[in-house]
Amino acid sequence: MTGRADRCENRRSVIAALRILGVVACAVLIAGCGRQSTLDTHSQPAREIADLWWWMLAAAALVLAGVLALLFVGWRQRDRPGLTMLGGLAEHTTALVVAFGVCVPLLALVAVFVVANFSVAGVTEAPAQGSTSMTIDITGRQWFWEVRYPGSRAITANEIHIPVRTRVNAVLRSGDVIHSFWVPSLNRKADMIPGHPNRILLYADEPGVYRGQCAEFCGTQHANMATTVIAESPARFAAWVAREAEPRSAPQTPLQQAGERVFLGSSCASCHTIAGTAARGTIGPDLTHVGSRRTLAALTIPNTAAQMRNWIAHPQRVKPGNRMPAIRLSDREVDALAGYLEGLR
Amino acid sequence: MATAVATPEARARVDRLERIWTERPGLVGWLTTTDHKRIGLMYLFAASAFFLAGGIEALLVRTQLAAPEQGVLSPQAYNQVFTMHGITMVFLFVIPISTGAFGNYLLPLMIGARDMAFPRLNALSFWIFVASGVFIYAGLAVGQAPDAGWFDYVPLASKQFSPGMGIDFYALGLIFVTISTTAGAVNFIVTIFKLRAPGMSLNRMPLFCYAFLAVSGAIVFALPALTVALVLLELDRQLGFHFYDIAQGGDPLLWQHLFWIFGHPEVYIIILPAFGIATSIIPTFTRRRMVAFPLVALAEILVAFIGFGVWVHHMFAVGLPTIVTIYFAAASLIIVIPSAIQLFAWMTTIVTGTPRFSTPLLWIVGFIVFFIIGGLTGIMFAAIPFDQQLTDSYFVVAHFHFVIFGAAVFPLLGGLYYWFPKVTGRMYDERWGKASFWVTFAGTLLTFFPMHVLGLLGMPRRDYTYHAGLGWGALNLMETIGSYVLTAGLLIVVATLVAGLRRGRPAGDDPWGGDTLEWATSSPPPAYNFAVIPKVSSAYAMWDRKDREEDARKLDRGELVLDRGHETPASTVLDAELDEILAMPSSSWAPLLLALALAGVFAMLLLGHVVTAGAFGGLAALVLFAWHTHEPQVAR
Secondary structure, three states: OHHHHHHHHHHHHHHHHHHHHHHHHHHHHOOOOOOOOOOOOOOHHHHHHHHHHHHHHHHHHHHHHHHHHHHHHHHHOOOOOOOHHHHOOHHHHHHHHHHHHHHHHHHHHHHHHHHHHHHHHHHHOOOOOOOOOEEEEEEEEOOEEEEEOOOOOOEEEOEEEEEOOOOEEEEEEEOOOOEEEOOOOOOOOEEEEOOEOEEEEEOOOOOEEEEEEOOOOOOOOHHHOEEEEEEEOHHHHHHHHHHHHOOOOOOOOHHHHHHHHHHHHOOHHHHOEOOOOOOEOOOOOOOOOHHHOOEEOOOOEEOOHHHHHHHHHOHHHHOOOOOOOOOOOOHHHHHHHHHHHHOOO | OOOOOOOHHHHHHHHHHHHHHOOOOHHHHHHHOOOHHHHHHHHHHHHHHHHHHHHHHHHHHHHHHOOOOOOOOOHHHHHHHHHHHHHHHHHHHHHHHHHHHHHHHHHHHHOOOOOOOOHHHHHHHHHHHHHHHHHHHHHHHOOOOOOOOOOOOOOOOOOOOOOOOHHHHHHHHHHHHHHHHHHHHHHHHHHHHHOOOOOOOHHHOOHHHHHHHHHHHHHHHHHHHHHHHHHHHHHHHHHOOOOOOHHHOOOHHHHHHHHHHHHHHHHHHHHHHHHHHHHHHHHHHHOOOOOOHHHHHHHHHHHHHHHHHOHHHHOOOOOOOHHHHHHHHHHHHHOHHHHHHHHHHHHHHHHHOOOOOOHHHHHHHHHHHHHHHHHHHHHHOOOHHHHHHHOOEHHHHHHHHHHHHHHHHHHHHHHHHHHHHHHHOEOOOHHHHHHHHHHHHHHHHHHHHHHHHHHHOOOEOOOOOOOHHHOOHHHHHHHHHHHHHHHHHHHHHHHHHHHHHHHOOEOOOOOOOOOOHHHHOOOOOOOOOOOOOOOOOOOOHHHOHHHHHHHHHHHHHOOOOOOOOOEEEEEOOOOOOEEEEEEOOOOOOHHHHHHHHHHHHHHHHHHOOHHHHHHHHHHHHHHHHHHHHOOOOOOO
């Protein structure tokens, strides 16, 4: 028993050492490792994949070193007959090729196959029915993510709130072309394909903001289709969902009231929904609580008053080719609209 | 002349061959040629022109990504450029240059034949390749380049989400180019099976030819899947069918399966010619026969075969049932074995031989290093969870560029140096040759290696920009600098070869002490390749001195010279016993005209003029008729 525990301990320390090495290497290469990294892991599935990577990297480095050593021997022997004791007999060289070209790789391949596709895959595959405590629906659209919380009226976009240390069953769908949902710190990616809903486990060890991005090319603004998973305490999460399920807070100031009139009187309302108003559009993201989000246009810009005005006035400059047309508005109307939307918290 | 002309009789025979085989002079000669060497050279230059275009596209991509949030290209332009880069490099550069240029020029020489089995079909392959390349680039010229990636996933590529003509240029252009590639492959298979010099039984065939046999087989079976996928796509787009439309009972995954059933064998189609070139260069520069010859030959065939059973590893993130993904993961690991066999055989040959690290062998060493790196990351992608984490990230971009650029293109460059003396009759400057290798090698590492790290740091592929705060800037800048170094290396290659062509010292017939038959003839080879069909009694025919002396005596005796007509011998498939003498067709306008007529058909289909397309089809049929009325008479 102790022997096994020791081996386990050894294995862990090797992984830890490799991980430190990797983090140092990253730190040398770039200023800040993390944010959207497969190596900055915050859940068991992501951690298992990263460990698998470090092990495979170690094995691969060994093979590469062997090959380079062999080539070096060849280079040292240049213009002279090489290792004649090996080369003399065809049987010997053929046996070498069979040993190192068939037998040794076969062992390594079987190891990779078993560890990766049975052990690790058991953790990363779609969560078993009933093993999760809640479900969320995420739909990829050109070029944002629509997020719904079944059992609640809450609908949001791009910012996915989950309770921390809770197994969440994320159902992934597409509203148009193929997208791929990928938050590398939490889990592997899964494609969003029309007519083929996928499921993936979302789980975060600690509260935090985990960035993700669309990983399947989906057209002009594929690069600006990012998302965040915000993991927070169950109490804060419950409060957030409750607030999100409410209709919009009625505009308070005259400016905001003017903004709502602009919104409902222009083409905004034909694409966006704001619960509690007549706006029922389904092409763009639901804006009922847009003011509470951290970013706009799927993490393209931060959600500040200035950026909101810029986004409304010049959507094609901020995110060229996106589906939101620039509509003719006066500066005052833009100000009113931005003030209104910022107030939707 | 390679073959010593000892007697007046021999002189007279060679003169007769010269008269019979010489084609028309000047431009007309090139336009109507059926000589595999001229067609090979034309392939080389045309594919190089497309490589230049694809390279410029790559540099544009790298320049755009050199720093975060740059505006060198608009998102729309960026998407067109990276799509065209992929299409160009795969369809218009690697395959045409490896099979079209290297295969065409060298294969008949290596098996001691006077031409390909179907010389006019060969010319047709070339002209269709050029026409389809121009067709696809016409889209870019009119601002309607495809922009949905070379994999062109539906529904993004459907009419609804890509209403322009870009995808139609892509689909019709690729259907067009597959005609060329398939015709070329059929030609290689028949040439390898039927035109080997008497005595070159299958076990004595050079490994280069095994590689091309494997490639050709893979092409014949892989490309139909692509053609079908593209035809269905055009039916959806132009005639309102619903093969890929989930709302009408179609399925977008159908495209992915069809595309990758073609797309993974395609990887081996790209890399097998490189294996063939490596197995040509290594024995010559190690002065030793290949280690484990039968195993390597078998491995070359097996790679092509198993390559058909692994396509789903491109689709591990799609959400297919575990039973399916597990099977394909296992197959993807199994295919490592034949590659490992070849790799270890190459290295053992180098270590146990007397290696001379001249320029061609250096490129092969670079190839081995890059193939190992690309191969090792390839194995990682058979670990399903790892694949699902890193697929569609820059890690996969690093992986396949090590395989496709490092492992497939490096041997092509090594091959350029290796056969340069044969093709031009002159030597290049060895010091510049080595310099070109080292600069290209360093540039390749610097361009593609950091992509592994970027992928691990979460950077997805096919993004026209990235936020500054993500910490990806430094690595991207490194890659961009690498891409310019790489370009400098390739420019040194071109300069070295051009200088060699102009000022290089004469090479002689066999400057390297090569092992295969192309070194038995003069440099450059005469139109008829060999004055005497060479005698073959091993896989290293050039190292059998007595056979080569026997060739000279045969010329004196007039044995197997075939100086009565435009002829080449055919032999039996397995044992290569002399079977019959084939009368070979001579130069013709028909292939060029047929390619033009077919280009008309595709252009009219693109524009939706079905009736005019039909008229061009009729024209094509007329050309085919004319072609067949000018077939040679059966000789004896």
